[in-house]
Amino acid sequence: MKALRPSPQQERWIVAAARLHLGSNCPLIAERIGGWKTPSVTARCAFFVLGAVAAALTLSIFELLHLPRALFPSGVFMLMAAEWLMLREHLFHAGVEEALWAGGLLAGVLLYVQMSGDVGLRVAFLIALALAVAGTRLLNSLFVTLAAVAASFAIDLAGVHQLFAGPGLAVPASLFCYSIGAIALFAGCLEFRRPSHDQMLNWLVVTMPLCGFLWLVWEHAIVIRVLTGTVNAMFAVAALVIGLRRRAHAPLVACLVCLGCLAYQLRDLTALSLEAKLILWGSAALLLALGLDRYLRKPRRGVTSIQIGEGGSALDLLQLAGGGALNPKSIETGAQFKGSGGTFGGGGADGSY
Amino acid sequence: MGEGPPIETEPTFTVRECRRDLIRALYPERRAGAGRYNSAMNSLESECLELKAAGVVDEATASRVMALQRGSIFSVFEELRFILYAAVAAITTGVGLLLKENMDRIGPAMLSGMLLLAALGCYVTAVRRLIHGKTRSIGGDYVLLLGALIASADLGYAESQFHWLGPQWQRHLLILAAFHAAAAYGFNARLLLSVSLACLAAWFGSEGQIATLLDAVGPRSHVGTQAIICAATILAWRAAHQGLRGPAQFEAVFEHFAANIGFWGAMTLCISPRSRLMGLAILIALALACAVKALRGKEEMFAIYASAYTSFTLCCLEAQVIGYSLAAALLQLATVVSGALLLWNFHERLRALPA
Known part of the structure; x- marks a missing residue:
C-alpha cells in the first residue's frame, strides 16, 4: 500500500538531511527517506507561488469553459492533481501540491458562497475547516495557523462585534487567539516524533499573540489598551523564559513580537512627536541589541550571539535586500524657476499667494 | 553517572x-x-x-x-539581527519624518549638521575597530548601516535645501553610491555595498516598484532600458572587482542585484508594446545566464530567478497579447507548469551535483 505521506521517521531523516546539506545522492539518506522528495525552503516558496498561480488559472479555465458550477470540477481537479503529485511523484513539502490542495478546498468554499450567497459565519467556519484539513493532510504549519486565524474570524462573527458591523468589542476573538498562542507555547514541552508538529506549534506561538493584539488594536479605550499591553507583556516574559530554557527560537521571536505590540500600546505614554518616539525606541532597541551582542560574545550557559555554522543563505539575501530597501528615497525638488511669476510673495502674477 | x-x-x-x-x-x-x-x-x-x-x-x-x-550551545544571532534591523528601520523612519516635519522650523544648516554628526558617530565606532584590527560583530555592521542611511538622508535633505547640484540634483544619488561603495570596501561591509547598489539603481531610475511596471506603457517606458543599463553597469563593476581581487563575499551581492534589476528591466520592456521583442530577447538571455550560473555555482536562487521571472513575464505577455480568453488561460497554465517543471529539474540536477 502506498504511503499517503512520509512516516515520522522518514520525515526526521528528511529534516536531518536538509540541516546537514545532504542530498538524496547519499545512499544512506536515499534509503532512509523512502523516495520522498523535498526541495529547500526557498524553492518551496517559489513552487508555492507557482502552484497558487496554476490554481487560479485552473479556476479561470473551468469558468471560461462555462461548465455548470465550474468551481466544483476545478476544485476536484486541483485536489486530484495534488494527490497525484504526492502519491505518484512522492512530493512532500514541495509547495506546489500544497497550493493545489488548498486551492481545491477553497474552491469548494467559494462554491458554497456562490450557491448560498452567504458571506458570514458559515463561510468563515468553512474556510477554517478547509485550511485545517489541508494543514493536517499536508502537515503544513502555514495552513494550520491560517485555520486558527480563520476560526477567530468565525468566533467574532458569531458574537456581537461582527467584524466591526456590531456594537461590541472583538474580545472573544482576541481571547481565542491569545489562548491558542499560550497553549502552543506550553505544548512545546511535549515530545513529538514529527518535526512538522513542532513547526506547527512554532508558527502558532509566533502568530497567534499578534492576531490577538490586532483584534483589539483599533480600540482606544484605556482599559483595553492596558489589558492588551499587560497580556502582551506577560506573554513576552513567558516566551522569553521558555525559549531560553528550551533553547528554542520560536518563543524568542514571539517575545520580540509581543514587545513590539507592547511598545505600540505605550505610544501615548509621553507627549513626544511620532518621529521622536521612533528615534528613541529605535535607539533603545539598538543599544539593547548591541549590549546583548557584546555580553553574549562569550557563551553564557551555552547561549551566544555568535553565528553557529553557515547560517541561512535565504536570510542573508533578505538582509541585503532589506538593507537596500531602507535607503531613503531621494527628495525630488520642484522646478526652481516658474515662468508665470512664481508663487512667492514678490511675484504674484499668477495670483497664487 | x-x-x-x-x-x-x-x-x-x-x-x-x-x-x-x-x-x-x-x-x-x-x-x-x-x-x-x-x-x-x-x-x-x-x-x-x-x-x-x-x-x-x-x-x-x-x-x-x-x-x-x-541545546549545549544556542545562538541568538538571528534574533539579534531581527532586533537590529527593526531598530535601524525605526530610527531611519524617524529621521525621515523629522526632516519632513521640521524642514521649515529648524534651520537647514542646523538639521543637516545634526544628521552629519550622528552619521559620523556611527562611522567612528567602525573606524576604531578597524584601527585596532578587531572584527566587527553583527551589531557593528548595523551601526555602520545606520550611519550610511543617515548620511544618505542628510545629503538628500541638504541638496533639497541648498541646491548645490542645481538642475542635476539627482546626481547626489551617484555621489552617495560612490561614497557608500568606498565605505563598503574600506570596512569590508556587504550591507554598505547593498546600500550603494540601491543608490545606483535609484540614480538609474530603477525603483523596482509595481507602479513602475504598470507605467511601462506610459511616459516612463524608458525605465526598462535604464534598468538593463543599470544591471550591465553592476556586472561591469563586478568584473572590475574580480580583476582587482576585491573581497570574495561582495560578488554574490553584485550578482543578485544585477539579476533582479535586469529581470525587472526585461519585464518592463516586455510589457511595453514598442520594446516587446527586445524585452523578450533580453529576458531569455538573462534566464539562460541565470540557469548556467545556478548549475555552475550550485546556487539554487538563480534557478528560481530564471524560472519565476520568466514564467511571470510570459504570463503577463500572453494576457496582454491574446487578452482574457480560454486560449490565453490555457497558454498561461502551460507556461506556469513548464516553469515549475524546469525549476524542479534544476533542483534535482543541483542536488545530484557533488558538493
Whole structure:
C-alpha cells in the first residue's frame, strides 16, 4: 500500500538531511527517506507561488469553459492533481501540491458562497475547516495557523462585534487567539516524533499573540489598551523564559513580537512627536541589541550571539535586500524657476499667494 | 553517572567538550541527563549519530549539529539581527519624518549638521575597530548601516535645501553610491555595498516598484532600458572587482542585484508594446545566464530567478497579447507548469551535483 505521506521517521531523516546539506545522492539518506522528495525552503516558496498561480488559472479555465458550477470540477481537479503529485511523484513539502490542495478546498468554499450567497459565519467556519484539513493532510504549519486565524474570524462573527458591523468589542476573538498562542507555547514541552508538529506549534506561538493584539488594536479605550499591553507583556516574559530554557527560537521571536505590540500600546505614554518616539525606541532597541551582542560574545550557559555554522543563505539575501530597501528615497525638488511669476510673495502674477 | 558537568561561565566550545557529551549520549539511559536543555523537544541526535557512524559526516560537523540539537550551545544571532534591523528601520523612519516635519522650523544648516554628526558617530565606532584590527560583530555592521542611511538622508535633505547640484540634483544619488561603495570596501561591509547598489539603481531610475511596471506603457517606458543599463553597469563593476581581487563575499551581492534589476528591466520592456521583442530577447538571455550560473555555482536562487521571472513575464505577455480568453488561460497554465517543471529539474540536477 502506498504511503499517503512520509512516516515520522522518514520525515526526521528528511529534516536531518536538509540541516546537514545532504542530498538524496547519499545512499544512506536515499534509503532512509523512502523516495520522498523535498526541495529547500526557498524553492518551496517559489513552487508555492507557482502552484497558487496554476490554481487560479485552473479556476479561470473551468469558468471560461462555462461548465455548470465550474468551481466544483476545478476544485476536484486541483485536489486530484495534488494527490497525484504526492502519491505518484512522492512530493512532500514541495509547495506546489500544497497550493493545489488548498486551492481545491477553497474552491469548494467559494462554491458554497456562490450557491448560498452567504458571506458570514458559515463561510468563515468553512474556510477554517478547509485550511485545517489541508494543514493536517499536508502537515503544513502555514495552513494550520491560517485555520486558527480563520476560526477567530468565525468566533467574532458569531458574537456581537461582527467584524466591526456590531456594537461590541472583538474580545472573544482576541481571547481565542491569545489562548491558542499560550497553549502552543506550553505544548512545546511535549515530545513529538514529527518535526512538522513542532513547526506547527512554532508558527502558532509566533502568530497567534499578534492576531490577538490586532483584534483589539483599533480600540482606544484605556482599559483595553492596558489589558492588551499587560497580556502582551506577560506573554513576552513567558516566551522569553521558555525559549531560553528550551533553547528554542520560536518563543524568542514571539517575545520580540509581543514587545513590539507592547511598545505600540505605550505610544501615548509621553507627549513626544511620532518621529521622536521612533528615534528613541529605535535607539533603545539598538543599544539593547548591541549590549546583548557584546555580553553574549562569550557563551553564557551555552547561549551566544555568535553565528553557529553557515547560517541561512535565504536570510542573508533578505538582509541585503532589506538593507537596500531602507535607503531613503531621494527628495525630488520642484522646478526652481516658474515662468508665470512664481508663487512667492514678490511675484504674484499668477495670483497664487 | 548522572548529569553532565555544568557549563562553565565562560566556556570555550571545544571538540573535547562535545566528545565528552557525545560519549555520554551513546548511552541512551543517560542521554536525558547529559547536559540537555531541550530533552522533550524534537531532536535529531540519533540521526546525526547514525550519519557519523556511517562516515557520511565528519566528527566536527556531527559534534556541532548534535550540540545544537541538545541545546549545549544556542545562538541568538538571528534574533539579534531581527532586533537590529527593526531598530535601524525605526530610527531611519524617524529621521525621515523629522526632516519632513521640521524642514521649515529648524534651520537647514542646523538639521543637516545634526544628521552629519550622528552619521559620523556611527562611522567612528567602525573606524576604531578597524584601527585596532578587531572584527566587527553583527551589531557593528548595523551601526555602520545606520550611519550610511543617515548620511544618505542628510545629503538628500541638504541638496533639497541648498541646491548645490542645481538642475542635476539627482546626481547626489551617484555621489552617495560612490561614497557608500568606498565605505563598503574600506570596512569590508556587504550591507554598505547593498546600500550603494540601491543608490545606483535609484540614480538609474530603477525603483523596482509595481507602479513602475504598470507605467511601462506610459511616459516612463524608458525605465526598462535604464534598468538593463543599470544591471550591465553592476556586472561591469563586478568584473572590475574580480580583476582587482576585491573581497570574495561582495560578488554574490553584485550578482543578485544585477539579476533582479535586469529581470525587472526585461519585464518592463516586455510589457511595453514598442520594446516587446527586445524585452523578450533580453529576458531569455538573462534566464539562460541565470540557469548556467545556478548549475555552475550550485546556487539554487538563480534557478528560481530564471524560472519565476520568466514564467511571470510570459504570463503577463500572453494576457496582454491574446487578452482574457480560454486560449490565453490555457497558454498561461502551460507556461506556469513548464516553469515549475524546469525549476524542479534544476533542483534535482543541483542536488545530484557533488558538493
